[in-house]
Amino acid sequence: MDMSTNNELAVIPSEEHQTTSVLLASPTVDLCQCWRGKLQDGPYEIYEVVKRTALDGCLRKYKPSLLLLDLAILTRSHVTGISRLGELSPYTKIIALTPFPSEDEGVAALRAGARGYCQQNIDDVLLRKAAESVLQREVWASHRIVSSLFEEFQAAFYRLQRIPRKLTATSLNSLTSREYEVTRLIKRGASNREIAQELQLAERTVKSHMTAIFRKLGVSDRVRLALFMTGQSIA
Numbered sequence: 001m002d003m004s005t006n007n008e009l010a011v012i013p014s015e016e017h018q019t020t021s022v023l024l025a026s027p028t029v030d031l032c033q034c035w036r037g038k039l040q041d042g043p044y045e046i047y048e049v050v051k052r053t054a055l056d057g058c059l060r061k062y063k064p065s066l067l068l069l070d071l072a073i074l075t076r077s078h079v080t081g082i083s084r085l086g087e088l089s090p091y092t093k094i095i096a097l098t099p100f101p102s103e104d105e106g107v108a109a110l111r112a113g114a115r116g117y118c119q120q121n122i123d124d125v126l127l128r129k130a131a132e133s134v135l136q137r138e139v140w141a142s143h144r145i146v147s148s149l150f151e152e153f154q155a156a157f158y159r160l161q162r163i164p165r166k167l168t169a170t171s172l173n174s175l176t177s178r179e180y181e182v183t184r185l186i187k188r189g190a191s192n193r194e195i196a197q198e199l200q201l202a203e204r205t206v207k208s209h210m211t212a213i214f215r216k217l218g219v220s221d222r223v224r225l226a227l228f229m230t231g232q233s234i235a
Contacts (some may be wrong), residue, residue, distance in 0.1 A: 020135065023047045023092075025055050026070030031120060034111060035068055038124040039131065051062065059089040066135055067094045070120060071109075076104065079112040086113035092195045093134045106145035116140035152186070174216045182209045187220050 022044045023028070024032045032048045039046060044066075049058045052075050059067070067085065074081035082094060095116035096109040106117040115134040122130065130140040139146060163186070175183060185195045193211075194202045210222065219225045 018049075020066070021045045021047065021063040021064040022066045022068065022131070023049065023058060023062065024068050025049045025058075025073050026068075026120075027051070027073050028070065031070060034121075035127065038127045042128060042131070044131075055085070056088055059085060059092060063089050064092050066131055068131075069093050069094055069096050069114070071098045073098055079108050080220070082109060082112035084113050085193070087193055090191055090197070095130055095134055095140065101142075103142075103145055103148060106141055110139065110141060110145065110149050111152075117142075117145060164203075175213065179209050179213050179216070182206060183213055183217075183225070186210075186226050189226065198217050 020043055022039060023111050024035050024046065027050055029050055032050065037047050047058065047062060047064065049055050054075050055073065071078050082096065085094065094114045096114040097118055097120035098105065099120050101117065101119050110115045116130050118130060133140045167201065181199060182195055187199060190198065192203050192206050195206045214220065217225065
């Protein structure tokens with residue numbers, strides 16, 4: 001066991017060679033130990049963090065493939081906290097865990113960027129299955145939560161249909177090649193940080209491009225742009 005000097009982070013690799021890193025984050029040491037025990041036979045290199053002050057730095061340093069997040073470790077609202085963690089490590093898949101799951105909290109967690117939401121004392125087999133599913137870019141949550149989230153997006157889409165559509169082939173041609181690339185990535189659901197990494201730009205430059213895109217195409221935000229572009233022939 002390799003402990004950090006301030007005892008905030010424990011790095012616990014199993015004996016076999018690992019290819020996938022997993023970060024366990026909970027203010028309860030026993031809960032981290034429980035999750036580790038359930039995952040230790042899998043192909044994972046496991047890290048643990050028990051203090052909120054260490055979580056951000058750990059994400060930046062290790063860029064884990066998966067984060068098992070006890071929502072109790074967040075010091076602000078769950079939605080804001082999850083979004084913040086996603087910005088720090090965009091490619092880390094997050095499974096939010098809580099002692100008393102609820103539909104409203106689950107929908108909010110997924111909306112904020114989590115790829116999974118479940119009870120923190122989830123059974124061994126189900127936890128391993130949840131980890132595998134989320135790592136394969138699937139969503140792990142109850143059918144009710146997924147259905148509620150789908151209905152929310154569907155309602156947003158229908159509202160969009162009532163907005164005059166100003167986006168045409170002519171207006172698309174008004175974009176510069178770089179703005180077009182940004183638009184293509186927005187359609188795919190990329191965050192500002194992901195766009196910056198993909199195009200090797202500063203995030204402030206991405207924001208400037210987005211401002212220009214919204215002005216040229218007559219849309220007010222990235223959600224309306226992404227939803228509309230879903231119906232356009234843009235790769």
